[in-house]
Amino acid sequence: MWRGEAVSAPKVVVHQPNHKITATSSTTANENQNNNQIQTNQPSVQYIYSPSGLFPAPMGRTTKAGQITKSRQRFKLLGKFVAKALMDSRMIDIPLSPIFYKWLLTQELSLSIADMQQIDSTFSRSVVEMEKIAQQKLKIQSSNAGNKEKSLESLKLHGCSIEDLNLDYTLPGYPNIELRKGGRDMGVSIDNIEQYVRLLCHWTLVE
Numbered sequence: 769m770w771r772g773e774a775v776s777a778p779k780v781v782v783h784q785p786n787h788k789i790t791a792t793s794s795t796t797a798n799e800n801q802n803n804n805q806i807q808t809n810q811p812s813v814q815y816i817y818s819p820s821g822l823f824p825a826p827m828g829r830t831t832k833a834g835q836i837t838k839s840r841q842r843f844k845l846l847g848k849f850v851a852k853a854l855m856d857s858r859m860i861d862i863p864l865s866p867i868f869y870k871w872l873l874t875q876e877l878s879l880s881i882a883d884m885q886q887i888d889s890t891f892s893r894s895v896v897e898m899e900k901i902a903q904q905k906l907k908i909q910s911s912n913a914g915n916k917e918k919s920l921e922s923l924k925l926h927g928c929s930i931e932d933l934n935l936d937y938t939l940p941g942y943p944n945i946e947l948r949k950g951g952r953d954m955g956v957s958i959d960n961i962e963q964y965v966r967l968l969c970h971w972t973l974v975e
Contacts, residue, residue, distance in 0.1 A: 769842055770816040771825045771887065821865030823887050826975050828945040867973065879973040881965070887972065891940065895968055897925055902962035920958055930958045937964065939971050947971055 816822065824843075827836065846862075853860045867883050870876060881899055884892040901923050908919045925933065937951025938944075946952055947967040956964045 769825060769839055770822045771818060818863075818865070820886050820889060821863050821868070823865040823868050826939060826942060826945055826971055828942070830944075876974060879969075881969050884969065884972055891972075895965060898930075898961060899965050901925060901930070901958075902965055905958060905961065923958060930956060930961055935964070937967070939968070945971065 827839065850860065850862070865886055867879065867886050870879060870883075881892075881895060884895060904923055905920060908916055908923075913919070921929070923930070933956070935956035937947040937954045937956065939947060943952075947964070948954070
């Protein structure tokens with residue numbers, strides 16, 4: 769439902785009331801103390817942590833209808849909860865991403881690559897660097913300078929060519945989501961990097 773890191777909640781330990789204990793040694797006392805602590809067998813609960821705020825996780829176009837319906841029901845419940853809090857003038861501690869608020873205000877069409885910084889700063893830096901390479905490529909292709917092929921080969925990302933990064937048309941962190949049909953078998957190169965960056969932004973911010 770949300771992008772971010774899954775963090776497990778600490779297990780609950782129940783302390784039983786102390787009974788009268790006659791201990792003849794420190795070992796016996798420690799054993800009795802441990803027996804007074806019972807760890808519950810409740811299933812572990814996971815929370816989503818995102819330093820930049822909660823933003824919906826992307827869903828591929830091959831996602832099952834049941835999973836989509838379940839996700840919609842959860843967001844509908846969240847909407848009712850927030851609406852009720854507004855009606856009652858209550859403050860709720862839900863760290864939503866500023867980009868998510870743009871969606872709530874139907875401003876999703878105004879989202880751009882700059883907004884990715886507020887969803888995943890590390891991922892955003894990589895995308896911005898690839899965007900710069902794409903712009904340099906277009907500048908070289910539109911120039912009248914000779915030997916354009918050599919100039920294109922000199923474009924590097926962290927000292928590596930785009931082809932050496934072994935990227936494909938799947939969404940980073942979500943290998944089951946293809947940016948385009950057959951994207952899992954399609955490599956990213958200097959020839960299609962601008963399309964790759966555009967699809968990354970679309971699937972991160974819009975889909």
